[in-house]
Amino acid sequence: MAGESETLGLHAAKLGKRFSSKGGDVQALEEVDLEVKQGGFMSIIGPSGCGKSTLLRAFSDLVEPSTGEISVNGKMPAEARAAREFGVVFQSPNLLPWRTVLRNVTLPLQVMGVDRPTRNQTALEMLELVGLGSFARHHPWQLSGGMQQRVAIARALSTNPSVLLMDEPFGALDEITRDRLNLELMRIWGQLSATILFITHSITEAVFLSSQIAVMSSRPGRITELIDVNLPYPRNTETRDMPEFYELVIEVRRALVEASAVAS
Amino acid sequence: MTTEGVTLAEEPDSKDSGKRLPIGVVLTPTIFFAAFLAIWELAVRLGDVQVLMLPAPSVIWSRFIKDFGLLVELAVNTGTEAGKGVLIGSFIAIGLAGLVHGIGWLNQGLLSYSSTVKALPVVALYPVMTIFFGVTSKAVVAMVAVGVAPIMFTFASRGFSGTSEHDDLMRSISANWRIRMTALVLPRALPYVMAGLRTAVPLSIIISIISEYFGGSVSTLGAYIRRESTMLHTVQVWSAIVMACLLGVLVFVAVSLLDRYFLRWHSSRRET
Numbered sequence: 058m059a060g061e062s063e064t065l066g067l068h069a070a071k072l073g074k075r076f077s078s079k080g081g082d083v084q085a086l087e088e089v090d091l092e093v094k095q096g097g098f099m100s101i102i103g104p105s106g107c108g109k110s111t112l113l114r115a116f117s118d119l120v121e122p123s124t125g126e127i128s129v130n131g132k133m134p135a136e137a138r139a140a141r142e143f144g145v146v147f148q149s150p151n152l153l154p155w156r157t158v159l160r161n162v163t164l165p166l167q168v169m170g171v172d173r174p175t176r177n178q179t180a181l182e183m184l185e186l187v188g189l190g191s192f193a194r195h196h197p198w199q200l201s202g203g204m205q206q207r208v209a210i211a212r213a214l215s216t217n218p219s220v221l222l223m224d225e226p227f228g229a230l231d232e233i234t235r236d237r238l239n240l241e242l243m244r245i246w247g248q249l250s251a252t253i254l255f256i257t258h259s260i261t262e263a264v265f266l267s268s269q270i271a272v273m274s275s276r277p278g279r280i281t282e283l284i285d286v287n288l289p290y291p292r293n294t295e296t297r298d299m300p301e302f303y304e305l306v307i308e309v310r311r312a313l314v315e316a317s318a319v320a321s
Numbered sequence: 322m323t324t325e326g327v328t329l330a331e332e333p334d335s336k337d338s339g340k341r342l343p344i345g346v347v348l349t350p351t352i353f354f355a356a357f358l359a360i361w362e363l364a365v366r367l368g369d370v371q372v373l374m375l376p377a378p379s380v381i382w383s384r385f386i387k388d389f390g391l392l393v394e395l396a397v398n399t400g401t402e403a404g405k406g407v408l409i410g411s412f413i414a415i416g417l418a419g420l421v422h423g424i425g426w427l428n429q430g431l432l433s434y435s436s437t438v439k440a441l442p443v444v445a446l447y448p449v450m451t452i453f454f455g456v457t458s459k460a461v462v463a464m465v466a467v468g469v470a471p472i473m474f475t476f477a478s479r480g481f482s483g484t485s486e487h488d489d490l491m492r493s494i495s496a497n498w499r500i501r502m503t504a505l506v507l508p509r510a511l512p513y514v515m516a517g518l519r520t521a522v523p524l525s526i527i528i529s530i531i532s533e534y535f536g537g538s539v540s541t542l543g544a545y546i547r548r549e550s551t552m553l554h555t556v557q558v559w560s561a562i563v564m565a566c567l568l569g570v571l572v573f574v575a576v577s578l579l580d581r582y583f584l585r586w587h588s589s590r591r592e593t
Contacts, residue, residue, distance in 0.1 A: 117493055118492070119489050119492060119493065138493065138495055139495055141495075144493075145489075145490075145493040147486055147489065147490065148486075149486055151486045151487060151490050153487060153504065153505065153508070154586040154587065155508040155586045156504070164494065164496075164500075164504060165494040167500060167504075168495060168500055196585075196586050198588065216494075
């Protein structure tokens with residue numbers, strides 16, 4: 058049992074990524090060590106262009122690391138992808154506009170070869186979970202940005218992955234919608250107990266959601282500080298009124314300032 | 322009013338209400354056209370122009386009504402030739418674009434080739450087609466296919482070369498080639514294919530009629546116009562021209578309707 062829990066979750070050791078281009082090389086990630094325990098909620102926060110998205114893309118096998126080791130549930134990202142260990146939620150909802158909401162959610166199941174009645178049923182359950190059960194027959198353009206992103210979450214969850222990789226999923230939304238979706242995400246996470254890696258540039262969002270926050274600096278992208286968030290779960294609207302919440306917001310802000318001071 | 326993505330559409334079904342074409346869009350051209358016909362009619366009558374030179378619109382119209390059955394048959398035959406040509410040319414062009422997309426040098430080579438061919442007067446090749454296919458409607462179909470294929474290749478190739486965040490999505494869910502093609506690559510190319518068809522379909526009618534001038538099936542608009550003109554049946558020529566115009570309008574409307582149906586998800590088809 059102890060041995061198994063060591064391999065589950067997300068691991069990165071001395072991870073480095075260098076992008077080469079005509080304008081010169083960019084060290085997007087340098088010596089990144091990260092561990093997200095199974096069932097943990099880790100947020101990565103940092104200034105724009107610090108490489109936090111690159112880190113997530115390395116876990117989701119969309120970027121090949123230059124150096125170091127990385128694993129998802131003890132597997133290499135490519136193996137983990139093939140084994141459907143993780144679902145990805147992108148910055149934009151990334152829905153296929155020519156497909157209905159339902160057929161967007163069934164897409165990963167279609168890839169897996171699940172038969173149509175089963176995948177429709179699963180997709181409907183996922184849409185119910187994100188509160189969009191009655192929008193199955195709509196097309197994405199008929200939905201608001203927040204609703205579209207909820208469809209994207211339903212799609213990522215449809216294969217029942219144990220890891221969810223979320224790349225600034227609420228970054229393009231207004232603050233009210235974002236707060237609502239944060240609550241929603243907490244509710245969903247409580248029901249599924251998945252491991253979540255969550256990229257954001259919002260301090261309050263990171264504090265509200267996470268069990269742990271990694272602060273990144275830019276150029277080279279490295280993790281400068283790990284902050285434990287010991288706020289009780291389940292989190293709800295009252296969480297945002299707790300004095301500890303504000304203390305943590307201040308602490309993360311200080312860490313971010315220090316991280317950017319290192320960079321410049 | 323709607324901007325992409327972000328605006329709220331909590332009542333999605335309410336958006337088609339209250340759409341109306343501004344009256345001027347229809348009225349103004351109608352008035353202009355009516356005035357044009359009136360001036361034509363008057364000029365012919367008052368100027369005492371010989372019917373062999375230029376018949377009055379009323380004369381053309383009564384001939385058109387009288388020969389309507391025949392003219393429809395001619396238009397159907399011409400339209401069928403054009404349609405077959407578009408289908409064959411598009412099928413080859415889109416298939417080829419799909420095959421070579423991703424093979425940079427081959428794609429580039431074919432693209433510059435098709436740009437060159439587009440600039441050439443392809444109907445000049447018609448005599449060559451009759452060598453291959455004889456003076457038959459097959460030669461006309463082949464001519465249309467040759468004329469349409471470079472246009473469709475250019476558009477399809479542009480459609481296939483597009484990339485988007487959806488590619489990351491497909492990779493993240495480990496989609497196989499078949500699903501990537503049917504769920505992403507082909508639908509993503511569809512707006513480009515439709516844009517190609519909007520150019521190619523009216524052109525196919527032009528190519529068909531001009532090819533028919535030089536022979537092919539007897540019972541087509543082009544062959545009819547040529548035959549009647551050599552006999553100085555000017556009124557018959559004009560009535561066939563009216564039918565050719567109607568055919569052109571018809572296929573244009575047909576393509577527009579197809580476009581609207583297949584691309585109803587596309588952001589550019591939803592404004593106004």
